[in-house]
Amino acid sequence: xxxxxxxxxxxxxxxxxxxxxxxxxxxxxxxxxxxxxxxxxxxxxxxxxxxxxxxxxxxxxxxxxxxxxxxxxxxxxxxxxxxxxxxxxxxxxxxxxxxxxxxxxxxxxxxxxxxxxxxxxxxxxxxxxxxxxxxxxxxxxxxxxxxxxxxxxxxxxxxxxxxxxxxxxxxxxxxxxxxxxxxxxxxxxxxxxxxxxxxxxxxxxxxxxxxxxxxxxxxxxxxxx
Amino acid sequence: xxxxxxxxxxxxxxxxxxxxxxxxxxxxxxxxxxxxxxxxxxxxxxxxxxxxxxxxxxxxxxxxxxxxxxxxxxxxxxxxxxxxxxxxxxxxxxxxxxxxxxxxxxxxxxxxxxxxxxxxxxxxxxxxxxxxxxxxxxxxxxxxxxxxxxxxxxxxxxxxxxxxxxxxxxxxxxxxxxxxxxxxxxxxxxxxxxxxxxxxxxxxxxxxxxxxxxxxxxxxxxxxx
DNA sequence: AAGCGGCGTAAAGCCTTTGTAAAGTCCTAA
DNA sequence: TTAGGACTTTACAAAGGCTTTACGCCGCTT
Numbered sequence: 001x002x003x004x005x006x007x008x009x010x011x012x013x014x015x016x017x018x019x020x021x022x023x024x025x026x027x028x029x030x031x032x033x034x035x036x037x038x039x040x041x042x043x044x045x046x047x048x049x050x051x052x053x054x055x056x057x058x059x060x061x062x063x064x065x066x067x068x069x070x071x072x073x074x075x076x077x078x079x080x081x082x083x084x085x086x087x088x089x090x091x092x093x094x095x096x097x098x099x100x101x102x103x104x105x106x107x108x109x110x111x112x113x114x115x116x117x118x119x120x121x122x123x124x125x126x127x128x129x130x131x132x133x134x135x136x137x138x139x140x141x142x143x144x145x146x147x148x149x150x151x152x153x154x155x156x157x158x159x160x161x162x163x164x165x166x167x168x169x170x171x172x173x174x175x176x177x178x179x180x181x182x183x184x185x186x187x188x189x190x191x192x193x194x195x196x197x198x199x200x201x202x203x204x205x206x207x208x209x210x211x212x213x214x215x216x217x218x219x220x221x222x223x224x225x
Numbered sequence: 226x227x228x229x230x231x232x233x234x235x236x237x238x239x240x241x242x243x244x245x246x247x248x249x250x251x252x253x254x255x256x257x258x259x260x261x262x263x264x265x266x267x268x269x270x271x272x273x274x275x276x277x278x279x280x281x282x283x284x285x286x287x288x289x290x291x292x293x294x295x296x297x298x299x300x301x302x303x304x305x306x307x308x309x310x311x312x313x314x315x316x317x318x319x320x321x322x323x324x325x326x327x328x329x330x331x332x333x334x335x336x337x338x339x340x341x342x343x344x345x346x347x348x349x350x351x352x353x354x355x356x357x358x359x360x361x362x363x364x365x366x367x368x369x370x371x372x373x374x375x376x377x378x379x380x381x382x383x384x385x386x387x388x389x390x391x392x393x394x395x396x397x398x399x400x401x402x403x404x405x406x407x408x409x410x411x412x413x414x415x416x417x418x419x420x421x422x423x424x425x426x427x428x429x430x431x432x433x434x435x436x437x438x439x440x441x442x443x444x445x446x447x448x449x450x
Numbered sequence: 451a452a453g454c455g456g457c458g459t460a461a462a463g464c465c466t467t468t469g470t471a472a473a474g475t476c477c478t479a480a
Numbered sequence: 481t482t483a484g485g486a487c488t489t490t491a492c493a494a495a496g497g498c499t500t501t502a503c504g505c506c507g508c509t510t
Contacts, residue, residue: 097344098323115321144397145445157497158444194457195499201459218456218507382486420488422468443467443497 001044002113004028005035005061006079007053011102015048018106019113032061043070043134046117051080066095069148070139075120077112079104133168135224138210140168149210159184160203163196167214167224176221196222226269227338229253230260230286231304232278236327240273243331244338257286268295271342276305284319291320300345302337304329358393360449363435365393374435384409385428388421392439392449401446421447 002024006012012028019026027044029035031053047065049058058078065071075097097116100109133140137150147154147164156164162184167175177196181187185195200222204211213224227249231237237253244251252269254260256278272290274283283303290296300322322341325334358365362375372379372389381389387409392400402421406412410420425447429436438449 095343096340118320144448145399145442146397159498193499194459194501197457198459198499200457216457384487418488419468419490423470423488426469441468443495 001025001027001042002046002048003035003038003044004048005030005032005053005058006048006050007031008050011050014106015109018110022110022113024113032056032064035061039071040134040137043074045074045120046113047071047074047076048113049076049078051078062096068151069146070134070141075116077116133165135168135171136210136213138164138168138207138213140165149207154206154208156203156206159199160206163199163203164207164214164224167222172223172225174217174221174223179221226250226252226267227271227273228260228263228269229273230255230257230278230283231273231275232256233275236275239331240334243334247335247338249338257281257289260286264296268299270299270345271338272296272299272301273338274301274303276303287319287321300341302341358390360393360396361435361438363389363393363432363438365390374432379431379433381428381431384424385431388424388428389432389439389449392447397448397450399442399446399448404446 002019004012004015004019004026006015006028007030012030016026016028027038029038033056047061049061051058053061058080062076062078065074065076076095077098077100078096079100079102081102097120098112100112133142139148141147142165145161147156147161163180166180166183175183180196200214200216204214207214215223215225217223227244229237229240229244229251231240231253232255237255241251241253252263254263258281272286274286276283278286283305287301287303290299290301301320302323302325303321304325304327306327322344323337325337358367364373366372367390370386372381372386388405391405391408400408405421406416425439425441429439432439440448440450442448
């Protein structure tokens, strides 16, 4: 999934069309604010930011992305109409992964996107799972084994973490207590115990205001949504 | 160390001078063949290849570098006087990491080199050399193999050092005892031992007040943060 | 409305995991 | 060979999470 921020509607649609016809999933936004909302829900594989934007410019968006924990390692391509050297330098020094000067050809555009994604993949390849989940204000980074609520880190115990990861891996899907016991506790026999309930309770507690994303489905099990 | 292949002597010296005055080690070559000899002796951190060369062109050199085992993961920047889109596409699709069209400014040149090296470093963090890590009051200089706490040198044994280096190479990431045994002890079987715990203890001790950056993640392993 | 079963929650004991001291083993240098 | 250092194992203590028990609440069924 690629996120684009570009104010000019024609350019935006051209880029979207070009990438989609090359097989990429794309979402385009008019400004950084709108994109922020989407980032909370799902983190993309690549950002493409125009530098010249009304309101917050692309360099500033880049700066923010590099600070946030869940986006700081995601590649960014900067675009600009101003072919000035200074802009390039700024963007690259802030940690952009590539820089394309407008006007550019479609072929070059696609090619650069591919190059950046290939590099990004080449490197993160060793990271076994790279599971990165976000839902509402809750994010789960499986490599760091860290969970944040509204950007603030939350300390979870082993079982709590595994539980949240399981539920968040399929938002909306209900897991029975039996399934949860099998997946996390590794017991396949029928166990009459309140252990799962207990962990759901402490998990909700630690998630604070977002505790309500963990929902009870009476007579069935639990889900997050 | 950066290797440059460029036939125009003026451009070659300009590039060399620019990079050297920014603190990089540079070696410049007139053609790919001469460089090959040097590559056998020492592999650089980055290649900068001109596309238009007498004899073998830059794209072909790139192709060869990408095939060879010892150079295939080393970043490459392509340079060209021909600003045609097709050249860019070819270079990027062959796996170049960046592309700079001549004429370019010195600032942009340096900046792109830095950007490519930073990316390369960010990811291949676990391997190679020139590892220089700092966290809190703890610094680790891998070239000197020295560690300081609050500016004061600390003597670590081999295993202690490797352990700290591994953990610091990815702050926040949790390493299981099994992973640690594999990476540092080279054992890939399941070993029931408290050796890792023991070294964690002595490491914490030697780090003194900063010992608390080495954190236990119960049921999982250890991390630094 | 009452009964029943499912769920939430608090508290306490259990039990696994981790910290640590001390003794033992291995290797290297004198 | 011996002394010293690094590394490993053992054994026990400490810590912390996990599980159970117990009880109250709530919604559904009769």
